[in-house]
């Protein structure tokens with residue numbers, strides 16, 4: 417730890433709970449970034465990292481992409497909030513509707529969490545039912561309705577969530593079609609929400625065919641199917657995870673890439689459902705579709721519309737997966753690398769090694785999100801060599 421980061425950590429501990437601003441941004445030693453460009457970020461002490469957190473997956477085009485910077489700077493000079501409609505919100509919505517087949521209309525929010533809250537409210541209003549089914553470990557932000565998981569065989573709300581939440585949020589084991597069918601048969605379910613990638617952006621995949629089965633079961637039960645595309649939207653393909661799975665959800669939730677690295681989210685879906693926001697459901701929100709986020713979102717979606725950045729990022733991820741797998745094999749370390757498009761999940765069989773893996777890799781100049789890597793369209797061959805070499809160094813050190 418350097419003097420600068422130690423001093424920042426000391427000041428942070430006095431004014432930020434736990435010295436941090438996000439449940440998973442607690443680092444030991446502390447990590448303070450002062451600048452980022454393309455696939456790299458620089459710490460306050462000048463140290464450089466190859467970045468695979470990529471804004472928690474929000475940056476398919478890398479940090480400070482020139483087109484995004486230009487759009488945001490231009491917009492900032494024209495004003496960041498008009499308290500009124502503006503042309504960019506229309507174009508932003510048009511781009512999302514054009515990319516995602518199941519989406520006729522969208523409503524913007526300030527985050528993915530808010531988009532999930534809104535999608536569930538639309539589903540409840542549309543069905544006049546209260547219950548939401550979520551899959552164990554699937555993450556949908558931090559609102560009460562989705563902060564329930566199975567612990568010790570029973571559904572438990574997270575600390576601070578009302579215990580009564582379990583009455584309207586039912587959690588089923590991920591991938592269990594029978595459990596889904598049984599819950600839907602109770603006739604009170606408004607919506608089933610799930611990460612199309614499987615839990616933790618693909619770390620725990622869903623069995624093949626689960627999404628298709630869920631679609632059929634929801635139709636049979638008169639419940640809505642809500643896919644969470646906050647991570648997968650515009651990353652795995654321009655049409656999102658739903659285009660890969662070949663399903664048509666009733667509602668989709670977006671965030672991250674669609675907001676171009678600024679705060680934002682959206683719900684999209686069938687016109688008949690979305691029009692409830694014009695007739696029945698009041699949805700305010702000071703920063704909905706703010707012009708600054710809209711400018712970044714449009715610049716990003718324009719570049720991602722033809723699927724090329726997604727292909728480049730995925731091609732890089734395939735190379736990195738092969739490189740890491742080769743290291744594991746050569747070092748004789750039990751583990752594996754799972755890949756969903758441009759997202760990699762590195763896993764070591766030994767829990768003790770796994771627990772320190774991200775920290776050790778960071779010491780070697782590679783920053784993962786936990787032990788996952790969000791590859792971008794701007795990672796380079798040099799990044800690849802450094803990142804494969806970093807794992808090699810970490811595993812040789814652990815062996816020694």
Ligand SMILES: Cc1ncc(COP(=O)(O)O)c(C=O)c1O
Pocket residue numbers: 472527528529530532555556557558611644645646647671672680681
């Ligand atoms: C799948 C998924 N849904 C929803 C969210 C919540 O989005 P936000 O952090 O923008 O509130 C996240 C955040 O990481 C996510 O990964």
